Amino acid sequence: MKFLRTNLVLVxxxxxxxxxxxxxFIWGIGLFFPYQAEGQPVIKNGQVIGYKxxxxxxxxxxxFWGRPSACDYNPINAVPTNLGPANPALLRSIQQRxxxxxxxxxxxxKSEIPSDLVTSSASGIDPDISPEAALVxxxxxxxxxxxxxxxVKELTQEFxxxxxxxxxxxxxxxxxxxxxxxxxxD
Amino acid sequence: xxxxxxxxxxxxxxxxxxxxxxxxxxxxVFKGEKxxxxxxxxxxxxxxxxxxxxxxxxxxxxxxxxxxLKLNLVFFIWAFVIFLIQxxxxxxxxxxxxxxxxxxxxNTAVSFxxxxxxxxxxxxxxxxxxxxxxxxxxxxxxSAATGIAALALxxxxxxxxxxxxxxxxxxxFLKTNTRILLPLSxxxxxxxxxxxxxxxxxxxxxxxxxxxxxxxxxxGPAAPVIAIKQLGTNGGGFFGPNSAHPFENPNYFTNIVExxxxxxxxxxxxxxxxxxxxxxxxxxxxxxxxxxLYVSFTAAAVKFEVDGNPLIKKIGIEQATGxxxxxxxxxxxxxxxxxxxxxxxxxxxxxxxxxxxQTPLAGAVDxxxxxxxxxxxxxxxxxxxxxxxxxxxxxxxxxxxGRTPEFLGKKIEAKEVKVAALIILLHPFLILxxxxxxxxxxxxxxxxxxxxxxxxxGFSEMLYEFTSASANNGSEFTGLNANVPFWNIMDGVIMLxxxxxxxxxxxxxxxxxxxxxxxxxxxxxxxxxxxxFGIVLLAxxxxxxxxxxxxALAVGPIAEYFSI
Numbered sequence: 245m246k247f248l249r250t251n252l253v254l255v256x257x258x259x260x261x262x263x264x265x266x267x268x269f270i271w272g273i274g275l276f277f278p279y280q281a282e283g284q285p286v287i288k289n290g291q292v293i294g295y296k297x298x299x300x301x302x303x304x305x306x307x308f309w310g311r312p313s314a315c316d317y318n319p320i321n322a323v324p325t326n327l328g329p330a331n332p333a334l335l336r337s338i339q340q341r342x343x344x345x346x347x348x349x350x351x352x353x354k355s356e357i358p359s360d361l362v363t364s365s366a367s368g369i370d371p372d373i374s375p376e377a378a379l380v381x382x383x384x385x386x387x388x389x390x391x392x393x394x395x396v397k398e399l400t401q402e403f404x405x406x407x408x409x410x411x412x413x414x415x416x417x418x419x420x421x422x423x424x425x426x427x428x429x430d
Numbered sequence: 431x432x433x434x435x436x437x438x439x440x441x442x443x444x445x446x447x448x449x450x451x452x453x454x455x456x457x458x459v460f461k462g463e464k465x466x467x468x469x470x471x472x473x474x475x476x477x478x479x480x481x482x483x484x485x486x487x488x489x490x491x492x493x494x495x496x497x498x499l500k501l502n503l504v505f506f507i508w509a510f511v512i513f514l515i516q517x518x519x520x521x522x523x524x525x526x527x528x529x530x531x532x533x534x535x536x537n538t539a540v541s542f543x544x545x546x547x548x549x550x551x552x553x554x555x556x557x558x559x560x561x562x563x564x565x566x567x568x569x570x571x572x573s574a575a576t577g578i579a580a581l582a583l584x585x586x587x588x589x590x591x592x593x594x595x596x597x598x599x600x601x602x603f604l605k606t607n608t609r610i611l612l613p614l615s616x617x618x619x620x621x622x623x624x625x626x627x628x629x630x631x632x633x634x635x636x637x638x639x640x641x642x643x644x645x646x647x648x649x650g651p652a653a654p655v656i657a658i659k660q661l662g663t664n665g666g667g668f669f670g671p672n673s674a675h676p677f678e679n680p681n682y683f684t685n686i687v688e689x690x691x692x693x694x695x696x697x698x699x700x701x702x703x704x705x706x707x708x709x710x711x712x713x714x715x716x717x718x719x720x721x722x723l724y725v726s727f728t729a730a731a732v733k734f735e736v737d738g739n740p741l742i743k744k745i746g747i748e749q750a751t752g753x754x755x756x757x758x759x760x761x762x763x764x765x766x767x768x769x770x771x772x773x774x775x776x777x778x779x780x781x782x783x784x785x786x787x788q789t790p791l792a793g794a795v796d797x798x799x800x801x802x803x804x805x806x807x808x809x810x811x812x813x814x815x816x817x818x819x820x821x822x823x824x825x826x827x828x829x830x831x832g833r834t835p836e837f838l839g840k841k842i843e844a845k846e847v848k849v850a851a852l853i854i855l856l857h858p859f860l861i862l863x864x865x866x867x868x869x870x871x872x873x874x875x876x877x878x879x880x881x882x883x884x885x886x887x888g889f890s891e892m893l894y895e896f897t898s899a900s901a902n903n904g905s906e907f908t909g910l911n912a913n914v915p916f917w918n919i920m921d922g923v924i925m926l927x928x929x930x931x932x933x934x935x936x937x938x939x940x941x942x943x944x945x946x947x948x949x950x951x952x953x954x955x956x957x958x959x960x961x962x963f964g965i966v967l968l969a970x971x972x973x974x975x976x977x978x979x980x981x982a983l984a985v986g987p988i989a990e991y992f993s994i
Contacts, residue, residue, distance in 0.1 A: 246482070251504045253481035254600070259508075261473070262607065263568035267654040270619045274629040274653070283628035283649055283677055292637050297626055297676035298647055300639045307641065311759070320554050320634060320646040322671050324756045324784035326909030328887035329739045330994045334755065334787075339745055354746045359738070362747055363755040366674035366766075366784045372759035374751060409437035410682030411751065411762035420640055 286417065294417050299371040302420060305348070305388040308373070308381055310416045311360055312341055315368040322368045338362045349384045356380060372413040375404045385423070399426055431736070431751075434764040438732065441686050441768065442725070445693045452694060453701025453713075459609050460582045460602065460706055467609040474604055485604075488595035491941025494583055495934050497599045498576060502543055502930075505572060509539035509565045516558045523558035524633025525648075530556070537918035542569035544929035545577055545664060545808055547779055547904035548895075548921060550913040552670030554648035559631060566666050567655045571615075574662025574695075575606040577810030580933045581699060582606070584817060585706045587940030588838050591948040596941055610695070611662060619657035621687055626680040629653040652677060660691035663808040665779030665904040673769070673782040674758050685761055685782060689769050692778045696806035699813050707838065711959040716816070719968050723805045728771035731788075731795040735767035739789055741994050753792075756784030767792055770905075774799035777808030779904025786883070786891065786907040790994070793907075794987035797894060800901040801979045802971060803857060808902055811929075814936045819974075821850040821939065823967040827956055830966075836955060840943040853935040858978035860900040860924050861893070865982065868892045868920070880917070882909030886993065890986035895921065900928040 274281030284296040294300055299310045301317035310317070314325040327334035341362040342354060358376040378400050386393040403419045406412045458465050478485050489497070512519075513535035517528050530538065534550055541548045542565065551557065557566065579602035586597040623629050628649045636646045652668040656678055659666055673679040673688055700720065704713015738749030752763030761769075766783035773780055774796040785796055799805065804815035821837065825847050828835025835842040869892060872878055881888040891907040898905055899921045906912070912921065957963060 247500060250481050250483060250600075251501055254477065254483070254501065254604075255504050255508065257477045257480060258572060258604070258607065259564060259568055261477075262571040262612070262658075263564040266612065266615065267563045267567055267651055270616070270623065270654040270657075271629050271631070271651055273620060274623050277624060280624055280626050281629045281653075282632070283630075283647070284626045288640070292635065293640050294637065295647060295677075297680050299676070300641065300645075301643055302641055304641060317643075318645060320648050321552075322554070322669065322675060323552075324671065324674070324787065324908070326784060326786045326882045326907070327755065328786060328883040328890075328909070328990070329753070329755070329789050330741060330885070330887060330990055331883050335741055335745065338742060338747065342745065342747060355748055357747060359742065359747050359749045359751065360754045360759055363742070363753075363757075366756045366758050366782070367671040367676060369676060370758050370760075371676050374759055376750070407433060407682060409433055409440055409686070410765065411434055411759065413759045417640065424640075 286421070288421070296415070296418070297371050299365075299369040300417055302416065305384055307420045307423070308378055308385065308416050309361070310373060311370050312337075312362065312364045313368040313370070314364050317369055319369050324366050324368060325364045349381065351383060352380060371415050371417060373416055375412050375414055378404070378414045378419065395426065396423070399423065431764070434762050437682065437686070438764055438768040441689045444686070444690045445697055448690065449694055449697035450701050452698035454705050456610060456698055456702040457705035459605055460585060460702065465609065467613060470608040474608060477604060478600070483600045485598055485601035487598055489598055490594040491583070491587065491596055491937050494596060494599040495937055498580065498933070499930065501603070502576060505543045505569065506539055509542055509569060510535055512561055512565050513538055516561045519558065519560050522560035522563070522631065524631070525558070527556065527558045533915040533918035534913055537922045540922040540925050541904065542566060542666060543573055544902050544925045545573040545662070545777065545811070546899065546902040546925045546929070547659075547664050547666035548899060548906060548925070549666060549904070550918060553668050554634070554670055559650055562655055562668060563651060567658060570655070570658040570662050570664040570666060571607050571611050572603075574611060574658070574664060574809045575603050577808055577933070578606045578610065578695070578699070579603040579810070580937055581810035581813055583937055584814060584940040585703060587937070587944040589707055590944035592945065594941065594945050596937075596944050611658060614661050614694070615654065615657040618661060618687060618691060619654045622656055622684055623653040625684045626677070627653040627656060627684070628677055656688075659780060660688045660778070661695060663692070663696060663776045663778040663812075665773065667780060673780050674784065679782055682760055682765070685765060685769070688780070688782075689765070689772055692769075692772045692776055692780070693806060695809045696776045696812050699810065700806070703813065709838070709959070715959045715964050719964055720805045720816070722968070723802070723971070724771070724775050727775065727795050727799060728768055731771045731792040732764050732767040734789045734792040735763040737789070753789055756787030758783065770796055771799060773905055774903060775805045776812060777803065777901050777903045779898065781905050784908065785894075785905055786909040790987040790991040793890060793894075794983055794991075796905070797890070797897055797983060797987065798975070798979070800897045800903050801857070801861070802975045803901040804971070811902065811933060815932060817936050818850045818853050819967065819971050821846055822854065822974075823963070823970040824956065824958070826970060827963055827966045831956065833954060833956065836949060837943070837958070839948045839950065840946045841949070846939045846942060849935045849939055853932050854974060856931055857900055857928065860928055861896050862982060864896045864920055864924060865893045868896070871916070880911055880914070882911070886986055886990040890990065893982055893986050896924060899924040902929050
């Protein structure tokens with residue numbers, strides 16, 4: 245009986261403290277920061293069309309494309325490929341993506357394809373690409389939208405983040421939203 | 431690349447600088463001295479009163495271990511039952527998540543009570559918010575506190591001049607939760623929240639993307655769970671991809687915070703050893719031995735990942751940023767490899783990249799880290815494992831100089847050396863035997879569907895899984911499709927044995943040492959804080975680990991390295 249009382253009461257009370265009160269306390273702080281606590285939603289015309297940090301699948305020529313994804317950017321099933329470095333399946337898919345990219349982006353040499361555009365991310369919903377991966381897509385996007393390469397380039401430069409610590413990167417969703425707005429302004 | 435290398439140097443420096451004062455604070459908490467968190471005392475006393483515990487009652491090692499095991503049994507039952515029936519609980523399940531299959535519930539319950547946090551499910555689709563908070567979040571506190579309290583018992587045992595009592599487990603357990611884990615978790619959870627880690631009870635949101643696709647985005651009360659996940663060497667992620675998920679680890683700043691958290695308490699506990707026993711020099715010597723191993727392994731892993739995959743280079747793709755398969759752009763290969771090594775050197779097991787897609791020798795570093803399992807290690811238990819190596823090193827050094835080995839003024843005799851040797855050998859035994867069994871099954875049955883990768887890498891996937899289970903690490907080569915009864919049950923049993931025997935054995939040694947007569951230091955005493963002993967210690971760790979594991983590594987990642 246002593247065993248039951250000691251352990252059950254201890255577990256129930258600590259459950260309350262660390263399983264209920266602690267998370268509810270943090271949740272309560274989150275009420276003062278609803279934008280962050282809701283995962284930083286991106287709103288367009290009153291509708292949530294995405295989340296700042298959750299990558300989306302862009303396949304149309306007029307948009308910047310993100311990285312290959314093992315789950316086609318399905319955030320409820322976010323997974324990596326799990327392919328080992330010597331797996332023939334990995335090397336085959338990289339080869340195929342490179343060939344496809346060259347076809348869709350004429351004038352680009354194979355050695356100019358940034359590796360992040362042919363390798364899959366860890367989360368399957370990587371929101372970012374490298375600056376090189378953005379720049380290399382500019383001719384295709386400008387052509388598809390019938391606008392000047394220089395204006396797309398100018399916009400892209402604005403969205404390149406070059407931090408003091410950590411790699412430079414570009415948020416694909418934010419850049420594409422700005423791209424759509426750029427056309428409207430014209 | 432400069433900004434990436436600078437990034438990981440900053441992480442390393444922050445860990446060391448922050449863990450020193452934390453170690454001093456932890457030592458005070460263990461001793462029951464005055465600290466700024468004394469305002470928790472009324473809450474703690476209320477809990478003790480209601481549960482009929484006298485926190486000041488000193489217990490010997492056997493009583494303490496009985497208390498630890500009984501409490502953990504209750505943890506297990508709670509976790510197992512909730513996972514099974516989570517669909518029947520009327521609150522906090524907006525997505526309507528189903529109950530777990532029994533072998534998965536067993537695996538997951540053991541995984542969380544043993545501070546391992548191997549996950550054969552994906553948080554988005556496998557757990558209700560109720561389970562996330564009242565099992566996952568809760569267990570990540572109490573399993574971490576169990577390990578730290580066990581270590582505190584050992585410190586007390588080593589400090590005793592001649593008495594059988596080594597402290598009160600309940601007291602140390604609760605104070606570790608309230609005074610060490612809770613304040614740090616609140617701080618980290620708020621940082622994550624402000625940077626975009628969700629904290630909401632809303633269910634998954636279905637939205638139309640910019641390009642017009644319909645997708646469902648999983649949300650949840652993630653920030654508080656992720657904070658304790660990083661701090662308590664837990665690693666049980668809220669979302670499937672763990673800290674590679676942009677919600678779980680939104681940017682480089684949060685990556686710094688989360689990576690520092692992985693080592694913060696394990697490093698602090700080494701300093702706490704020095705403060706607690708008033709042997710600061712010895713504490714720092716041990717810290718240096720561990721740091722030498724940690725930094726050299728980590729630097730190697732970073733180099734392999736930054737160099738990239740030679741087979742991708744052969745295709746004609748330049749890898750200016752290194753091996754990007756299974757990496758996130760916002761972290762890059764340097765910070766990813768640094769994390770991978772940090773999370774395996776401790777028994778954290780969270781990940782910000784996919785370990786399965788690492789270059790062969792970077793994957794080998796993860797494996798070696800978990801095989802050694804005592805360089806900082808899991809909170810509490812890492813230093814406990816290291817304590818076993820200390821006993822063996824003292825014994826060997828004693829033989830070399832031809833004197834009865836002594837450790838902190840206590841004679842090390844046959845009994846202690848036997849227990850230490852058995853505990854050290856248990857780890858390779860669990861890993862190698864189980865890997866051999868699974869390899870045999872996979873070799874006679876080509877259709878198990880276990881392995882995503884063929885050849886050497888497939889073997890590495892199995893070796894990694896059992897190494898992670900025995901080390902109570904929790905990271906995985908996730909290409910192993912482990913959510914089947916064989917893996918769920920094998921893993922579960924290994925996690926249990928690999929958790930509790932290496933706690934009980936060392937605490938028993940500490941209990942035995944506590945009872946022995948204290949012999950004051952003399953001219954002939956082996957100086958533990960000398961360089962010579964540091965080198966013997968380093969050699970003992972390296973030689974024992976290499977002898978145990980080199981053959982297995984040769985068949986897995988090393989063979990893979992030479993094949994490409």
